[in-house]
Amino acid sequence: MRHECVIIADSPGALVELCGISILERLLRTVQRCGVKRATVLSSTPKLISDALAQPSRPRAQIDLKVCHRSDGLGMVEQIVASRPETGQFLLVIRGDVVFDSRLLQLLLAQNSMTGLVDSSVPPQFDSLVASAQDTNVGRFTGAALLQYDRTWWQNGSFDEAVWAGLERRNLTVLDVAAQPFYDPALRRKLRPFWFPAPSATNRKFAEEVLLDSVQKGSLDLPALIHRPIERFLISHLSKTSITPHQLTIAWIVLAFATTILFALGHLIWGIALALIVGILDGLDGKQARIKVETSKSGKLEHRFDSLFEVAWPTALAYHFYSSGQLPGAFLYLALLLLAEALDGIGKAGVYSTSAKLLVEPGPFDRVVRLVGGRRNIYIWVLVVSVVLRAPAKALIVMAWWEALTAAVDLAHAAWAVRLLQRKKSWRSS
Numbered sequence: 001m002r003h004e005c006v007i008i009a010d011s012p013g014a015l016v017e018l019c020g021i022s023i024l025e026r027l028l029r030t031v032q033r034c035g036v037k038r039a040t041v042l043s044s045t046p047k048l049i050s051d052a053l054a055q056p057s058r059p060r061a062q063i064d065l066k067v068c069h070r071s072d073g074l075g076m077v078e079q080i081v082a083s084r085p086e087t088g089q090f091l092l093v094i095r096g097d098v099v100f101d102s103r104l105l106q107l108l109l110a111q112n113s114m115t116g117l118v119d120s121s122v123p124p125q126f127d128s129l130v131a132s133a134q135d136t137n138v139g140r141f142t143g144a145a146l147l148q149y150d151r152t153w154w155q156n157g158s159f160d161e162a163v164w165a166g167l168e169r170r171n172l173t174v175l176d177v178a179a180q181p182f183y184d185p186a187l188r189r190k191l192r193p194f195w196f197p198a199p200s201a202t203n204r205k206f207a208e209e210v211l212l213d214s215v216q217k218g219s220l221d222l223p224a225l226i227h228r229p230i231e232r233f234l235i236s237h238l239s240k241t242s243i244t245p246h247q248l249t250i251a252w253i254v255l256a257f258a259t260t261i262l263f264a265l266g267h268l269i270w271g272i273a274l275a276l277i278v279g280i281l282d283g284l285d286g287k288q289a290r291i292k293v294e295t296s297k298s299g300k301l302e303h304r305f306d307s308l309f310e311v312a313w314p315t316a317l318a319y320h321f322y323s324s325g326q327l328p329g330a331f332l333y334l335a336l337l338l339l340a341e342a343l344d345g346i347g348k349a350g351v352y353s354t355s356a357k358l359l360v361e362p363g364p365f366d367r368v369v370r371l372v373g374g375r376r377n378i379y380i381w382v383l384v385v386s387v388v389l390r391a392p393a394k395a396l397i398v399m400a401w402w403e404a405l406t407a408a409v410d411l412a413h414a415a416w417a418v419r420l421l422q423r424k425k426s427w428r429s430s
Contacts, residue, residue, distance in 0.1 A: 006094070007039055009096025114148050138174050311341070
């Protein structure tokens with residue numbers, strides 16, 4: 001992996017704010033997560049850029065950053081070379097006024113030859129966003145390229161001119177956005193890798209809509225489909241505040257612990273109310289981290305708390321139903337539920353890991369199972385219905401058998417998916 005990059009960034013384009021952070025700040029956070037350790041920002045407005053980057057930013061704190069003055073003209077190649085004079089190395093060069101899907105920069109950094117990132121088939125709905133991008137005979141130039149220090153053919157002129165000439169003469173390898181897989185394993189959905197230059201004032205709302213859409217996971221359960229528009233509305237506003245993903249995580253964890261206590265004490269109405277709020281908050285921290293490019297390894301701890309409350313809430317309910325005499329066999333149903341959850345976790349892992357390896361979206365059957373399969377959000381609504389019908393203890397029985405059925409379906413489908421993967425591997429090797 002290449003560890004250095006040069007970013008050509010000028011005000012005002014690079015400092016346009018989208019969803020709470022500037023395009024340049026977003027780019028620096030993105031390249032850090034792609035493994036880049038050092039970045040040089042070349043700017044004809046270095047004072048403005050330096051002032052904008054002067055405030056400490058934890059999401060890019062690991063990148064060694066310096067800002068250098070450059071003469072007018074879209075990043076003269078001589079200055080790019082002089083900023084990192086080592087020879088024989090590859091260097092990622094990017095325009096700092098362009099928003100990039102991290103997958104594109106990761107692909108570009110993985111190349112073994114000088115490469116220009118282009119898009120040969122921009123979807124019609126994005127035409128207005130990329131109208132300012134330079135057109136070449138192989139597609140629109142996105143503003144990112146992997147170049148080599150010791151090559152002399154691009155030593156004169158601007159960065160854009162050098163890359164344009166390299167693409168036209170086939171001196172640069174073409175990496176085409178349109179030819180890349182659309183399936184994003186992290187989001188479990190198809191999402192065309194996106195890029196776009198700094199939007200105009202009239203296009204800024206559309207650009208933010210693109211970013212908001214890019215943080216939404218696929219394969220949702222039924223309650224999550226209801227939560228989605230609420231979460232999108234909240235994130236569109238939260239992203240423009242100083243509230244961090246960790247603060248949102250702490251908020252829902254505290255409320256989830258309170259919900260557990262309320263369930264154990266038999267205060268089901270208040271517990272349900274808090275649980276519904278937790279269901280929404282639980283989706284906000286991850287979205288806030290992705291929209292602000294603040295993802296971190298510590299953020300994965302949230303998933304452990306998810307697993308904890310998948311166990312804690314039904315356990316608290318079982319305790320209440322048993323101690324109140326409403327369901328003498330409550331702990332037997334709890335044992336069935338927890339065993340089924342463990343087996344279902346194995347099944348889901350098999351299904352989604354296979355999809356990721358094949359770079360394909362889970363099929364319609366997977367989406368249906370995910371939509372109605374046993375999960376914490378589904379079970380809260382089971383509890384709501386049971387309380388309305390004045391038979392709250394029946395909820396635990398329904399949860400246990402619902403989870404058992406879900407586990408059986410997911411395990412069977414995981415076995416089929418793994419077998420399909422093995423067949424495809426054998427076809428490729430033969």
